[in-house]
Amino acid sequence: MALASGVRFAARALLRPWALLRGTTLGRTEPAAGGGGDGARRFGSQRVLVEPDAASGVAVMKLRNPPVNALSLELLTELVISLEKLENDKTFRGVILTSDCPRVFCAGLDLTEICGRNPAHCAEYWKAMQELWLRTYLSSLVLVAAINGACPAGGCIIALSCDCRVLADNPKYRIGLNETLLGIIAPFWLKDTYVNTIGHRASEQALQLGSLFPPAEALQVGLVDQVVPEDQVQSTALSEMARWLAVPDHARQLTKNMMRKATADRLLRQRDADTQNFVSFVCRDSIQKSLQAYLEKLRQRKG
Numbered sequence: 001m002a003l004a005s006g007v008r009f010a011a012r013a014l015l016r017p018w019a020l021l022r023g024t025t026l027g028r029t030e031p032a033a034g035g036g037g038d039g040a041r042r043f044g045s046q047r048v049l050v051e052p053d054a055a056s057g058v059a060v061m062k063l064r065n066p067p068v069n070a071l072s073l074e075l076l077t078e079l080v081i082s083l084e085k086l087e088n089d090k091t092f093r094g095v096i097l098t099s100d101c102p103r104v105f106c107a108g109l110d111l112t113e114i115c116g117r118n119p120a121h122c123a124e125y126w127k128a129m130q131e132l133w134l135r136t137y138l139s140s141l142v143l144v145a146a147i148n149g150a151c152p153a154g155g156c157i158i159a160l161s162c163d164c165r166v167l168a169d170n171p172k173y174r175i176g177l178n179e180t181l182l183g184i185i186a187p188f189w190l191k192d193t194y195v196n197t198i199g200h201r202a203s204e205q206a207l208q209l210g211s212l213f214p215p216a217e218a219l220q221v222g223l224v225d226q227v228v229p230e231d232q233v234q235s236t237a238l239s240e241m242a243r244w245l246a247v248p249d250h251a252r253q254l255t256k257n258m259m260r261k262a263t264a265d266r267l268l269r270q271r272d273a274d275t276q277n278f279v280s281f282v283c284r285d286s287i288q289k290s291l292q293a294y295l296e297k298l299r300q301r302k303g
């Protein structure tokens with residue numbers, strides 16, 4: 001079901017002008033630096049770099065939307081399409097998601113997509129966010145997040161929808177759902193994903209407080225599976241991948257589906273209502289004011 005809706009979304013995206021706007025170049029293939037054969041060819045789009053390794057069946061997908069990988073509409077669209085491309089290619093069994101931007105894995109929702117925008121734009125944006133979550137949460141591929149930077153809010157959503165998370169041991173790289181501190185509320189499907197990962201009580205506390213966990217605490221609460229020195233994030237993600245790929249695909253995929261389907265179905269059943277909730281909530285004057293103030297604060301705070 002999610003696959004069908006993903007295909008529909010991708011087709012829609014390709015037909016819609018915004019998918020082609022601002023320099024999006026989907027499906028470009030080019031040799032990796034220093035690379036030679038098929039396994040070293042990389043492809044992707046302007047904001048998502050894919051480095052496939054056909055021999056191992058693993059692709060590294062890098063978010064590159066500088067300066068902070070904010071989830072713009074274009075980035076969301078390109079992530080969905082790149083993932084779909086890998087899912088449709090039977091060569092690939094696993095994807096490592098990481099950042100191409102220094103110090104930041106992903107800054108979450110691109111606040112400029114919901115500040116001062118009209119309701120139709122906010123609705124389109126939120127549908128793209130839902131689609132990325134559904135697509136990653138239910139992916140038949142093994143997804144490992146190699147978290148090499150700060151990972152707040154929407155960044156944490158992406159990491160949580162992976163099967164496994166490896167975080168670089170740097171106190172500046174905090175991870176969590178800090179929505180309440182912005183005066184906004186995590187949607188129910190994100191809350192469910194949090195609860196599925198760290199349990200009810202820990203989620204209740206962390207969500208209300210808007211906690212952003214430094215690495216040791218993130219490990220302790222179960223938000224990430226490994227914390228390693230920064231220069232070992234990629235190699236550890238590859239070792240984790242090998243562990244997950246040692247399991248026969250069909251058994252692992254059916255088990256993943258059994259564990260996650262109910263959570264995804266809950267959103268699929270009320271996707272339109274969730275979109276309407278989001279739009280009416282973020283378009284309120286009071287919410288717009290607090291988002292605007294938060295953006296201003298970010299712009300003034302340097303370093």
Ligand SMILES: CC/C=C\C/C=C\C/C=C\CCC/C=C/C(=O)SCCNC(=O)CCNC(=O)[C@H](O)C(C)(C)COP(=O)(O)OP(=O)(O)OC[C@H]1O[C@@H](n2cnc3c(N)ncnc32)[C@H](O)[C@@H]1OP(=O)(O)O
Pocket residue numbers: 067068070103104106107108109110111112150152153154155178179182184185186187277278281282295298299300301302303
């Ligand atoms: C009743 C209720 C009913 C219904 C509810 C329905 C729906 C719920 C509603 C909403 C749910 C939303 C769920 C998800 C939410 C989110 O993701 S919100 C976004 C949260 N993100 C953050 O809080 C992170 C903010 N950013 C940072 O903390 C830092 O930037 C960083 C730690 C990521 C990186 O720090 P630095 O490297 O120091 O970089 P700078 O801070 O200097 O930033 C550089 C540049 O980037 C701009 N920027 C940063 N983050 C964002 C962003 N998220 N969106 C847009 N722009 C961002 C920042 O302003 C700087 O810009 P310039 O000054 O260079 O112009």
